Amino acid sequence: MDIDKQDVLKNIIGKLHAGASPESVKQEFLREFGSVSAEDLAAAEKKLMEEGMKLEQVQKLCDVHAFVFEDNLQAVHSSKKVDSIPGHPAFVFKGENAGLTAFLDKEFEPALHAYAADGTESNKEDLMQAVKSLSKLHLHYQRKENLFFPYLEKAGITAPPKVMWGVDDEIRSLWKGVLAYLPSKGKAVLPDVEKLLAQVRSMITKENNILTPMLLENMDAEDWLTVARDSADIGYCFNGGIEGASPSDALTWYRWNASLSGKEDVLEQEGDRVILPSGTLSLEELTSMLNTMPADITFVGKDDKVRYFSEGKERVFPRTRSIIGRDVAHCHPPKSLHVVEKLVEEFKQGKKDEESFWLQRGSAFVLIRYYAVRSEKGEYLGVMEVTEEISSLRSLEGNKLLSD
Numbered sequence: 001m002d003i004d005k006q007d008v009l010k011n012i013i014g015k016l017h018a019g020a021s022p023e024s025v026k027q028e029f030l031r032e033f034g035s036v037s038a039e040d041l042a043a044a045e046k047k048l049m050e051e052g053m054k055l056e057q058v059q060k061l062c063d064v065h066a067f068v069f070e071d072n073l074q075a076v077h078s079s080k081k082v083d084s085i086p087g088h089p090a091f092v093f094k095g096e097n098a099g100l101t102a103f104l105d106k107e108f109e110p111a112l113h114a115y116a117a118d119g120t121e122s123n124k125e126d127l128m129q130a131v132k133s134l135s136k137l138h139l140h141y142q143r144k145e146n147l148f149f150p151y152l153e154k155a156g157i158t159a160p161p162k163v164m165w166g167v168d169d170e171i172r173s174l175w176k177g178v179l180a181y182l183p184s185k186g187k188a189v190l191p192d193v194e195k196l197l198a199q200v201r202s203m204i205t206k207e208n209n210i211l212t213p214m215l216l217e218n219m220d221a222e223d224w225l226t227v228a229r230d231s232a233d234i235g236y237c238f239n240g241g242i243e244g245a246s247p248s249d250a251l252t253w254y255r256w257n258a259s260l261s262g263k264e265d266v267l268e269q270e271g272d273r274v275i276l277p278s279g280t281l282s283l284e285e286l287t288s289m290l291n292t293m294p295a296d297i298t299f300v301g302k303d304d305k306v307r308y309f310s311e312g313k314e315r316v317f318p319r320t321r322s323i324i325g326r327d328v329a330h331c332h333p334p335k336s337l338h339v340v341e342k343l344v345e346e347f348k349q350g351k352k353d354e355e356s357f358w359l360q361r362g363s364a365f366v367l368i369r370y371y372a373v374r375s376e377k378g379e380y381l382g383v384m385e386v387t388e389e390i391s392s393l394r395s396l397e398g399n400k401l402l403s404d
Helices: 003-017 022-034 036-052 055-059 062-070 089-117 119-152 159-218 222-234 249-259 283-292 332-347
Strands: 273-276 277-284 297-299 306-309 356-361 365-372 380-387
Touching: 036 306, 055 159, 055 306, 055 380, 089 119, 089 159, 089 222, 089 306, 119 159, 119 222, 222 249, 273 283, 273 306, 277 283, 332 365
Parallel strands: none
Antiparallel strands: 273 277, 297 306, 297 380, 356 365, 365 380
16 A cells, blocks of 8 residues: 555554544545555555554544445455355354354344333343343453454554454443342443444444455464364353354364364473483473463563463363464554553663563452563573463461471
């Protein structure tokens, strides 16, 4: 996209930031850009962000994409239409959106309209249940952010994932607010419920018409196999009864294609032992030991790329193998990115050696600790993140000794 077109795009974003609606600039967008591809738009957005435009401003263009690409999407090459294959991760992802649309049409929106028309306690409870059911959407967004986005980033497409993740967080925030205040504030919360519904519907359009074509253009068969393998670790939603998109369909597709490609999980060994200064371990012993620890461990190298994470049975946060090699800046929501970048920089400069954060999740209490990893000479090697659910430890008192 040439500089003149980038200026036009910048002008449109400025209008949106000033309060113009996506509908009002749609015709201008179509007139100037016609059938521009999602990839060209992604490159232009990246350029604008590199020039200093804030993510929140670029994010406002996301709704214009949805309007335009609903009717004007450039065709994806037929050889890459793997999203039409039952069980394929792209097919499952779109199937979830079909199931989500059906839920919104048949349950969520009718419950909203019924409560708006007749605000009885029964109708409010029906709407509350529909809002609670929407919580499963988080799994869909987590797979998108942790499995799909890394492949776009590896292809140099960084702006759309950041923008879309920011919108995901807006949806999550809206959902939490409705869930918290609907019981006590009743109809006063309905504008937020309507906004939540609109945002979720808009994201469905963006995923189907913008995200999926970019994924099909930038992921190969091995990439999709990795996504299929890791998807079950995060989970699925709204795909029950969707022909070809159920968890069993996804598992069947993975097992069949993994066996054909020879990519079934096997323990890879390089030599018999791992020799360490304080002892030696077989690769199997070392892997099993790290996965048995009561905490999740993630290591980010000095180049800010994810190098390793443990794979224990009970993980606090989802980690998938597709993040290996991913820039740590892309592993966090936009709203917390500045904190991560500041902390890593302080580790590199030697200003800090560790930092801790914690959060309450229902009855669970999660402790997240970051450590600067340094060589014996003090050279910075990277960052280790240790995450542990410690609610059971907080109540310990007195002593429990081996001699007891």
